[in-house]
Amino acid sequence: MTIQTICNCPEEWIRAIPLDDGVPDRVTISRAAINDGAIYAGTPLLSNPDSSYFRSSMQKLTIGLCLFIAALPLFPKVSAEDGSAAARGFSYLRTHQYLPPDFDDDVFASLWTVWPEPDRSAAEAANAGERRRRTFSWYGLMPSPDDPEGTGPALGYVPDGQGNWAMNCLACHGGKVAGKVIPGLPNSHTALQTLTEDVRAVKLAQGKALSHLDFGSMQMPLNTTNGTTNSVIFGIALGAFRNPDMTVDLSRKVPKLIHHDMDAPPFWNVKKKASLYADGFSPKTARPLMQFILLPRVTPRQLELWEPEFGDILAWIESVESPRYPFEVDRPLATRGEGVFIENCSRCHGTYGQQGKYEQQTIPLDEIRTDSVRLRALSPEHRNWMKRGWLSRFGEDHVETDPAGYIAPPLDGIWASAPYFHNGSVPTLWHVMHSDSRPAVWKRTEDGYDRQRIGLEVEEFGQIPSTITVSAYRRRYFDTRLPGKSSSGHNFPDKLDETEKRSVLEYLKTL
Ligand code: HEC
Numbered sequence: 001m002t003i004q005t006i007c008n009c010p011e012e013w014i015r016a017i018p019l020d021d022g023v024p025d026r027v028t029i030s031r032a033a034i035n036d037g038a039i040y041a042g043t044p045l046l047s048n049p050d051s052s053y054f055r056s057s058m059q060k061l062t063i064g065l066c067l068f069i070a071a072l073p074l075f076p077k078v079s080a081e082d083g084s085a086a087a088r089g090f091s092y093l094r095t096h097q098y099l100p101p102d103f104d105d106d107v108f109a110s111l112w113t114v115w116p117e118p119d120r121s122a123a124e125a126a127n128a129g130e131r132r133r134r135t136f137s138w139y140g141l142m143p144s145p146d147d148p149e150g151t152g153p154a155l156g157y158v159p160d161g162q163g164n165w166a167m168n169c170l171a172c173h174g175g176k177v178a179g180k181v182i183p184g185l186p187n188s189h190t191a192l193q194t195l196t197e198d199v200r201a202v203k204l205a206q207g208k209a210l211s212h213l214d215f216g217s218m219q220m221p222l223n224t225t226n227g228t229t230n231s232v233i234f235g236i237a238l239g240a241f242r243n244p245d246m247t248v249d250l251s252r253k254v255p256k257l258i259h260h261d262m263d264a265p266p267f268w269n270v271k272k273k274a275s276l277y278a279d280g281f282s283p284k285t286a287r288p289l290m291q292f293i294l295l296p297r298v299t300p301r302q303l304e305l306w307e308p309e310f311g312d313i314l315a316w317i318e319s320v321e322s323p324r325y326p327f328e329v330d331r332p333l334a335t336r337g338e339g340v341f342i343e344n345c346s347r348c349h350g351t352y353g354q355q356g357k358y359e360q361q362t363i364p365l366d367e368i369r370t371d372s373v374r375l376r377a378l379s380p381e382h383r384n385w386m387k388r389g390w391l392s393r394f395g396e397d398h399v400e401t402d403p404a405g406y407i408a409p410p411l412d413g414i415w416a417s418a419p420y421f422h423n424g425s426v427p428t429l430w431h432v433m434h435s436d437s438r439p440a441v442w443k444r445t446e447d448g449y450d451r452q453r454i455g456l457e458v459e460e461f462g463q464i465p466s467t468i469t470v471s472a473y474r475r476r477y478f479d480t481r482l483p484g485k486s487s488s489g490h491n492f493p494d495k496l497d498e499t500e501k502r503s504v505l506e507y508l509k510t511l
């Protein structure tokens, strides 16, 4: 069965998909394959992203996307609420669609029908409210704080007024800790790949057209472990068909893509940072934030028109405050920990409290020794593309084209933003402090908070149990032995004795 026969999409869009250029079976997708998520396993396109086939299919896919997206109605006009730039920025994130919709209410309400057993039957037996709650949980979607019953779209999705949900920044940048949803906290539950696979299966069953992520996820993994996403690579892929001035050019060569998942950093630290991202390579301005919306339909003119809104979004991001630790703190122990921290950690992470000082530093890879894939994945070519182009105001804003390592982030609200390190490989602060006891494989609970070890409540494993074969379940296990997911490095706390470590842990609760 080919995509053509099962997808029931608009004619012109189907024609743009390359089915007849002598590479048989590539776009052949069985519904079973979609359902069990095995979709990349057998497709040369994903097993070898460097192949010329991959490049040509990316180009043709993009043409398909252009046609498909061009057919959509224009984004609805939304007026932001009056007030500060930050208030406007947050309002845009909640109301303004920058991307075409991902799915509609009917698709969302039917997602449970493609779940594996026993979850499918359990959902079927549940009442409507409980089924919706399970659906949010299954995909790591957050109920919006102003809609705790979850009757409207999840936080991170914008309704278009016609029953459609369009993804926005808060899908990844709105999460929960100990069951409490906080906009600006990374979403450490997101199951974006599983969601997209299930959406695609339901749309095919309902005879509905597929949209950009449904296709994107056939070209590249959106994530392989829940709570993390391959977003850096989306950024590169979306930029791949743009000249530095942002004009679309489908003949540009797609760079080598090194897929890897990242844990988004919490927004409340952005105000302290001099530049953005794990390696601090990007200027802290509105334009780089627009990488996520570079679908080919968005013209350079549209980008210019939206830039002020992204300025407001950045103002909101910089206004987010870190949450206070809600459980008990042993103050005398924390005070002892502060001394140990200043001695051993402050030279990189700064100091805290009223007189606190943070100066961003990049720690070379051979000193930090955390996973290296992210640093390599963002190639000098991509960094130079940004440096030469619109995103950095043609080099006026500084782009670091050869960062030596990762930045030592501020540790404000660190109790809340587990898991740790740029790839989200370490589940608790205790594990950050005990480098030889980090689990090879771990799996979190939905809302459990580990008050002893400070961070996610997890089960630890030597490997993913062999009984777990369904992809949707496998993605709930963080396997540190997979590429880009190593939990090694940052051995600085090793030299502390156990009492000192305990006191630093207590102190970290107070930041
Ligand atoms: C699919 C998930 C996803 C979406 C959607 C997303 N981001 Fe991110 N974002 C990430 C990840 C992961 C990182 C970390 C990347 C890195 O450090 O290399 C990140 C990093 C950032 C940072 C840098 C923070 C820092 O401390 O350096 C900012 C700012 C940001 N995103 C803003 C946005 C905005 C604005 C949008 C919407 C236009 C958005 N993001 C959409 C996942 C996402």
Ligand code: HEC
Pocket (backbone or CB within 6 Å): 278, 341, 344, 345, 346, 347, 348, 349, 363, 367, 368, 370, 371, 406, 407, 408, 409, 411, 414, 417, 419, 420, 421, 422, 423, 429, 432, 490, 492, 493, 504
């Ligand atoms: C030489 C510089 C350096 C020293 C010293 C250092 N760190 Fe770090 N730390 C880093 C860097 C760089 C990272 C980011 C690593 C990554 O994401 O791959 C980091 C990450 C962390 C994180 C995870 C942050 C997050 O948001 O995921 C914690 C927690 C942390 N350090 C605590 C400490 C403590 C506690 C000490 C002292 C015992 C310490 N660090 C000493 C450089 C340092």
